Amino acid sequence: MAKAEWPSDPNCPPENAVKSKKWFDRLTSDTEADITMCLQESGGGQAAIRIAKSIQARTEQINRSSFNKLTELRQAGKELPPVACKRGCNYCCHLEVGCLAPEAIRIADHLRKTRSPKELSSLITKMRRHSKFRASLPLRQRSSGNVAPCPFLGQEGECGIYEVRPLNCRTYLTFDAKECERASQNPDRKFCVTFFLEPLDTRDALHTALENACKNLDLPSHQIELIRGVTIALQVPGASTLWRRGVDVFAEANI
């Protein structure tokens, strides 16, 4: 069997723990610097959207490198299963999803641009019903498997906001959909799912960068629940501008 060589792509998370820590720290500090510059340059409501766009694009770039790495390893003779996630497979879309304020603001902006007033109003009703139902559950059950489908799911089980979905959804990838199915059917989620770890490292680095940049500028930086966060971004007038001014407009959606 040929020796597996790791690609020299600088975007690609490296193979060992020491290099990986350096890579993580570098990605975090570079992204934090970019986000800080963006926040300092943009005072208005567009700052959050620009930031979310840029970290989502960065995630896609690194995910591509991670996928290329899997291909190269396979070509070098390593036995690695393919990533199982595909359109319409949505076991993980029944879990509670966390995001950061700029991501919720970007999703709300996208929905305003792509849905008719009637569609938006019925989506908001669906989102409110979803949040009310989740809030009625005991805490332990809220994040468990097969509780309530994400209101953004489309008719064919696909993500209806795929282009703007949050980092958590972009980086939650598995090699075995059967494990996800078993986990979704078990209310205690005692089954382990074999995740593709590099995308999760990418997500952690980018979330850390965003949290650090926001904290340094006295902006709210906590994780919020996706559906409640997007509902606030859609319903509170000027939510994006308020967030940029340091108002904790998403406090009710805190996780």
Ligand code: SF4
């Ligand atoms: S935003 Fe999309 S990918 Fe994320 S949970 Fe909802 S439907 Fe699934």
